[in-house]
Amino acid sequence: MTLRLSRRHFMGSAAAAAAASSVPLRASAATPFTMQAAWINDAEFAGYFLAMDQGYYTEEGLDLTYLSGGPDVIPESTIIAGRADLALTTPDTTIKAIAEQGAPFKIIGAQYQKNPIGIVSLVESGITSPADLVGKTLAVPPVNVISVEAMLKINGIDPADVNIVPYAYDPTPLIQKEIDASLDFTTNVPYTIAQLGGEAASFLLYDFGYTIYNDTVVVTEQTLADKRDELVAWLRASRKGWVENNMDTTLWPAKWADTHFAGTGRTIANEEFFNEAQKPLMEHPDGIFAMTEEGIEANLKALREVGIEGTREMFDTTLLDEI
Structure with missing residues (x-):
């Protein structure tokens, strides 16, 4: 089976990705279980790092064996090949x-x-909505063009x-004003733009109609049948890690400078910014990982x-009822 890579993270060099993805991280316990992350080790996965360390x-x-991702990793392929029990993916x-x-x-x-x-644009561009992109130059990774065009049509x-x-x-x-905006995280x-002397403005595709989740937790049907208890255990431990992380998003990144974040080339200040910025995009009244009927339909x-x-x-929401 061939799956196309559609991962679209930004601001990571291939060298950094290789450094971050070369060694699995392991926490000692009884039943072997492997998760495949979607990208290199950064704040996007802070809750899992915390749950491992705690x-x-x-x-x-x-x-738990934690496998980092990177530009050459297709998470779905890892679970199809049986190298991981679950993977974080994009729903598309x-x-x-x-x-x-x-x-x-x-x-x-x-x-x-x-x-x-x-x-993402510079504040001075005045781009705050899709309508402001008319007549402008927008840089988009080729794998994301279809999503941007859908958002525009919507x-x-x-x-x-x-x-x-x-x-x-x-x-x-x-920054050099060769383009007016770009598609970014x-x-x-x-x-990063602030560090380069610019002031960024941004809006989510989600807020303008392209309403999809991200880092969806995916398993094969066989794993769902054979390892349901382990999957519920993973969801429960991971949720606990995220809840603790989100209580103080500046507390943990510095602790991981020489471990989980080693070799990525990013500063801890960057990871702290990332960790705080992602918090409102993750939280839900029903808890981390929630999938409501309305959200699924969206x-x-x-x-x-x-x-x-x-x-x-x-989608299978029944495991969430057990955590």
Whole structure:
């Protein structure tokens, strides 16, 4: 089975990714269990790092192996190959694989209620909504063009009225005003722009109709059948880690400078910014990983805009009732 890479994180060099993804991180416990992360070690995965260091997986009877991601890692492929029990993915790639390739996946939770991807610009550009992009030059990674075009159409804008150019994961052209805006992670890149002397403005695609989750927790149907108890244990320990992390988003990043964050090339101040910025995108009254019927339908509706036909049956919310 071939799955296309559609991971779209920003501000990480290939060297940094390799350094961060070369060694699995392990917490000692009874039952072996492996998770595949979606990207290099950064604040996006802080709750899992905290749960590992505090022994929450051990308390749940899991011997956790944590596999970092990176630009060459396709999380879904890791679980298909049996190298991991679950993976963090984006719902567009997962649902596309189920719908078009018959991949035996189930989505059992969502880390981000709102996808952090958004349009980033300089404050002075005055770009605060999709309408402001008309006549402007917008840099977008090729894998994300379809999502941006869907967001524009949802807001009554002809994509032809926006000059969409390739994006090379570097905010320098934005700072130098060679482009007007770019598609970036709003939780991270504004910090980088500030360090380069600019003042960033941003808005989420989610807030303008492209309503999809991110870092969806995905398993194979076989794993769901065979390791249900372990999956519930992982969800419970991970939620505990995220709750503790979100109580003080500045407390833990510095502790990981020489461990989880070693070799990424980012500053701890950057990770603290990221950790705080992502907090409101993750929290939900029903708890971390929640997936409501309204949220699921919003995902399916948004994906239909890009030609991906998913169904409710691709999501399993029953494990969340047990944590």
